[in-house]
Structure formats: structure tokens, C-alpha cells
Amino acid sequence: DAGVTQSPTHLIKTRGQQVTLRCSPKSGHDTVSWYQQALGQGPQFIFQYYEEEERQRGNFPDRFSGHQFPNYSSELNVNALLLGDSALYLCASNYLQGPLYEQYFGPGTRLTVT
Amino acid sequence: RKEVEQDPGPFNVPEGATVAFNCTYSNSASQSFFWYRQDCRKEPKLLMSVYSSGNEDGRFTAQLNRASQYISLLIRDSKLSDSATYLCVVGSARQLTFGSGTQLTVLP
Numbered sequence: 001d002a003g004v005t006q007s008p009t010h011l012i013k014t015r016g017q018q019v020t021l022r023c024s025p026k027s028g029h030d031t032v033s034w035y036q037q038a039l040g041q042g043p044q045f046i047f048q049y050y051e052e053e054e055r056q057r058g059n060f061p062d063r064f065s066g067h068q069f070p071n072y073s074s075e076l077n078v079n080a081l082l083l084g085d086s087a088l089y090l091c092a093s094n095y096l097q098g099p100l101y102e103q104y105f106g107p108g109t110r111l112t113v114t
Numbered sequence: 115r116k117e118v119e120q121d122p123g124p125f126n127v128p129e130g131a132t133v134a135f136n137c138t139y140s141n142s143a144s145q146s147f148f149w150y151r152q153d154c155r156k157e158p159k160l161l162m163s164v165y166s167s168g169n170e171d172g173r174f175t176a177q178l179n180r181a182s183q184y185i186s187l188l189i190r191d192s193k194l195s196d197s198a199t200y201l202c203v204v205g206s207a208r209q210l211t212f213g214s215g216t217q218l219t220v221l222p
Contacts, residue, residue: 033209042118042201042212043158056209090157096208101148103210105157 002027004093004106012112013081021076021109025093031055032074033103034066035090043090049074050096078111086113115140116213120202123216131192135216137185137202146205147178149187151198152215158201161187192220 005024013019025032031050035043045058049068068074072093078085088110094103120137127133135149147164162169164176164185175188185202197220202213 031208035212040214042214043210045209045211048209058209092210099146101146101160101163103160105159107157110155 004029004091004104006089006091006106006109008109009107010110010112012114014114015081015083017081017113018077018079019081019111021078021089021091021111022073023076023091023093023106024073025091026104029093029095029104030072031094031096032068032072033092033094034074034076035092035105036060036085037088037090037108038084039087046076081113083113086111117141117211118202118204118213120200120213121216122214123218125216125218126221127192127218128221129192129194131220132188132190133192133218134189135187135200135202135218137187137213139183139185139202139204139211141204141206141211142183144183144204144206144211147185148203148205148210149174149176149185150201150203150212152201153198158212161200189218192218194220194222196220 033048034046037043047057052068088108091106149161150158151161152158164178173190177186199215201215
């Protein structure tokens with residue numbers, strides 16, 4: 001049983017560009033959350049998707065948007081990249097009605113903006 | 115003020131030492147509490163949930179004081195393999211809020 005998978009593993013972009021990150025949840029999970037982890041910091045919640053809709057959102061600008069597909073996989077899009085967007089982007093999945101501790105993280109995508 | 119605050123660290127301790135991490139949270143409506151472990155350049159992984167009655171898992175003991183909004187993690191008989199960053203995590207409204215983490219290095 002595959003856990004949470006993310007692609008790509010690493011990515012280098014230039015300021016002003018746009019990027020799309022992808023996540024496949026653990027089998028049986030219907031909810032996907034995205035987090036941004038800057039160097040030396042804990043993960044910060046970006047948003048959560050369930051039933052193809054954004055259910056909750058953290059304190060991130062509209063440049064950050066997402067999508068969930070019928071198969072529960074998800075994408076995170078970031079427009080007009082800034083140097084400060086360089087971070088590890090983590091995807092986590094869980095079953096909405098399940099306990100919070102059953103939220104599993106993917107290995108992350110390391111984004112570098114130059 | 116950050117929602118979840120942890121000891122800044124880093125902690126460097128010899129093998130066999132006992133080390134304690136502390137954490138405070140600001141949202142009194144928080145419903146669930148966890149400690150996660152994160153190895154260098156890896157994803158966070160759940161170490162243990164934290165309950166008001168306190169709970170123990172082998173060498174690890176977690177405590178929660180809701181009145182003081184305080185969470186702790188005690189690691190006894192530290193092993194080299196315990197070297198990692200320990201993240202204090204608070205859950206509410208089906209969302210996890212992470213502290214900045216405390217780095218632990220166990221020295222031989």
C-alpha cells in the first residue's frame with residue numbers, strides 16, 4: 001500500500017514564474033492538506049481540500065491556489081514566485097472522519113526560487 | 115505571538131541522558147495534541163499523541179496541562195537514533211498547527 005506520494009522531488013524556478021506541485025494521497029484517504037516549511041521552521045498550513053473543494057485556508061496569499069481531482073489527488077499552484085517561496089512543500093492526507101493523528105505526510109517537494 | 119511556541123534549542127546531550135522539551139499553545143479551543151519527529155530533510159512523522167492524563171511509550175513520556183496550555187515531552191535514556199527535530203503540534207478544526215521545532219543531537 002503506497003503512502004502519500006509527491007512530485008517532483010526537487011524544483012528550481014525563477015522569480016515571477018509559476019509552479020505546480022502534485023500529491024497523491026494514501027489509499028483510502030479523501031482529504032489532502034498542503035504545508036509550507038521554510039528552513040528552520042515548522043510546517044505552516046496552506047489549505048485543505050475535501051470533495052474537490054477548499055475547506056480551510058491558512059494565512060497565505062491568493063498566489064497560492066490548489067485543486068483536488070475526483071481520485072482525491074491534489075495540486076498546489078503558486079503564481080508569481082518570490083524568493084521567499086523557497087521551501088519544502090509537504091502534502092498530507094487523511095480520512096476526513098478519522099482522527100487527526102492519522103494524517104500522513106508525503107516526502108515533500110523542495111522548491112528553490114532564484 | 116506564535117500559536118505554538120517551543121524551546122528554541124538546539125539540545126546536545128550525551129547518550130543515556132534524559133532530555134525534556136516544552137511547548138505552549140495559545141488557542142484554548144485546541145482539541146488534540148501531538149509530538150512529531152522530523153529527521154533531516156525528511157517529512158514529519160507522528161511520534162505520539164498527548165493526552166491530559168499523560169501517556170508513555172517506551173522511553174518517551176508526554177504530558178498535557180490544559181489549564182496552563184502547556185505540553186511536554188520527556189525522553190529517557192537517549193539513543194543516538196533519537197537525534198532529530200521534535201515538533202510540538204496542536205490540532206483544532208481538523209487542522210494541525212506546528213511549532214518551529216527543537217533540534218536534538220545525541221552525542222556518543
